[in-house]
Amino acid sequence: MVEFHSVKRLxxxxxxxxxxxKASARAAGADIVDLGMGNPDLPTSQSIVDKxxxxxxxxxxxxxxxxxxxxxxxRAQANYYKRRFGVTLDPDTQIVATLGSKEGFANMAQAIxxxxxxxxxxxPTYPIHAFGFIMSGGVIRSMEVTPDETFFPPLxxxxxxxxxxxxxxxxxxxxxPTACVASLDFxxxxxxxxxxxxxxVLSDLAYAEIYFDDNPPPSVLEVDGxxxxxxxxxxxxxxxxxxxxxxxxxxxxxxxxxxxxxxxxYLDYGAFTPIxxxxxxxxxxxxxxIAEVRDTYKHRRDxxxxxxxxxxxxxxxxxxTMFAWTKIPEPFAHLGSxxxxxxxxxxxxxxxxxxxxxxxxxxxxxxxxxxxxxHRIRQAARNIKKFFAEVDTSGEEAENVIDLNSRR
Numbered sequence: 001m002v003e004f005h006s007v008k009r010l011x012x013x014x015x016x017x018x019x020x021x022k023a024s025a026r027a028a029g030a031d032i033v034d035l036g037m038g039n040p041d042l043p044t045s046q047s048i049v050d051k052x053x054x055x056x057x058x059x060x061x062x063x064x065x066x067x068x069x070x071x072x073x074x075r076a077q078a079n080y081y082k083r084r085f086g087v088t089l090d091p092d093t094q095i096v097a098t099l100g101s102k103e104g105f106a107n108m109a110q111a112i113x114x115x116x117x118x119x120x121x122x123x124p125t126y127p128i129h130a131f132g133f134i135m136s137g138g139v140i141r142s143m144e145v146t147p148d149e150t151f152f153p154p155l156x157x158x159x160x161x162x163x164x165x166x167x168x169x170x171x172x173x174x175x176x177p178t179a180c181v182a183s184l185d186f187x188x189x190x191x192x193x194x195x196x197x198x199x200x201v202l203s204d205l206a207y208a209e210i211y212f213d214d215n216p217p218p219s220v221l222e223v224d225g226x227x228x229x230x231x232x233x234x235x236x237x238x239x240x241x242x243x244x245x246x247x248x249x250x251x252x253x254x255x256x257x258x259x260x261x262x263x264x265x266y267l268d269y270g271a272f273t274p275i276x277x278x279x280x281x282x283x284x285x286x287x288x289x290i291a292e293v294r295d296t297y298k299h300r301r302d303x304x305x306x307x308x309x310x311x312x313x314x315x316x317x318x319x320x321t322m323f324a325w326t327k328i329p330e331p332f333a334h335l336g337s338x339x340x341x342x343x344x345x346x347x348x349x350x351x352x353x354x355x356x357x358x359x360x361x362x363x364x365x366x367x368x369x370x371x372x373x374x375h376r377i378r379q380a381a382r383n384i385k386k387f388f389a390e391v392d393t394s395g396e397e398a399e400n401v402i403d404l405n406s407r408r
């Protein structure tokens with residue numbers, strides 16, 4: 001049977017191995033605490049749901065919508081950017097509504113990538129950042145993820161040694177999976193570098209509102225001149241607990257937004273109009289829903305750090321996002337992230353995401369999602385503590401368990 005070119009370029013989906021184990025364990029009656037997929041469990045605000053229902057009562061909203069987003073929604077996004085970042089956007093030329101930031105990235109890749117184009121991409125990172133371009137024929141060159149002085153030497157090498165010269169640089173701060181946050185000064189340096197070398201900047205800002213200190217993460221578009229070369233992607237999935245609604249945005253450079261809009265016009269008619277109406281109401285609200293979501297994740301983070309620490313696993317406290325990105329406990333480090341994640345499902349009834357699923361440089365880590373309430377998080381910690389106690393890492397039993405899983 002012929003293998004399709006685009007599909008052949010994609011590696012096996014790492015997360016599926018953990019998902020199969022999880023499903024099998026649940027079918028056998030296990031109570032799995034699922035801290036794997038970043039699928040928010042918080043309900044969408046009732047006021048947003050009510051607006052959806054109200055709009056759906058109007059039969060005119062059941063017709064085809066527009067792929068770029070209804071005008072009121074694009075204006076609401078422009079107003080949000082003005083309030084939050086002090087950035088002025090033209091709703092008609094610099095904003096397009098997307099079916100989540102994931103779809104936006106994939107369609108932008110399709111819009112701008114020629115076969116063989118080089119894309120500078122963080123590693124580890126959210127998979128669509130790389131694979132959207134791979135499916136479009138691009139070539140990925142992995143970059144550092146920490147937004148500090150280590151970030152730029154690889155960029156310089158990439159520009160010197162990549163043939164052809166890199167087309168675009170992908171940014172993702174606050175970062176999924178690492179939870180790193182970038183400063184405005186860092187963005188200034190990135191924009192200066194990108195302008196010097198004529199490189200497009202694509203920024204994923206899906207977690208702009210999930211932060212745990214008094215410094216809201218900035219937008220790259222706050223930098224003077226960024227609008228000349230940059231597009232930023234945002235999502236309502238986490239900010240408003242609307243993951244299944246599939247509503248996001250791409251904003252920024254007019255030429256790039258125009259290219260994305262043209263591709264989308266061939267592919268979709270946009271989200272269901274009542275969803276766009278409800279999203280408009282959410283963006284125009286006073287922000288109390290956002291604050292409640294943020295406070296919930298902060299409380300869960302604190303519970304996880306405390307309970308996992310007492311269980312014997314010191315989890316790195318995230319500065320932002322709904323994830324903790326933390327090293328595999330030392331006795332299990334040699335297993336790698338996939339085998340350790342499978343071991344947690346089998347022995348502790350806890351699911352996490354293996355770091356290797358976000359890139360090979362993530363294999364020493366796992367990502368833990370704050371998508372269960374504090375009682376379930378404490379339950380996961382108790383399960384892990386019991387597992388650690390049963391597997392005495394200095395004894396024969398521990399070696400047998402680890403060796404068994406290493407050979408799978």
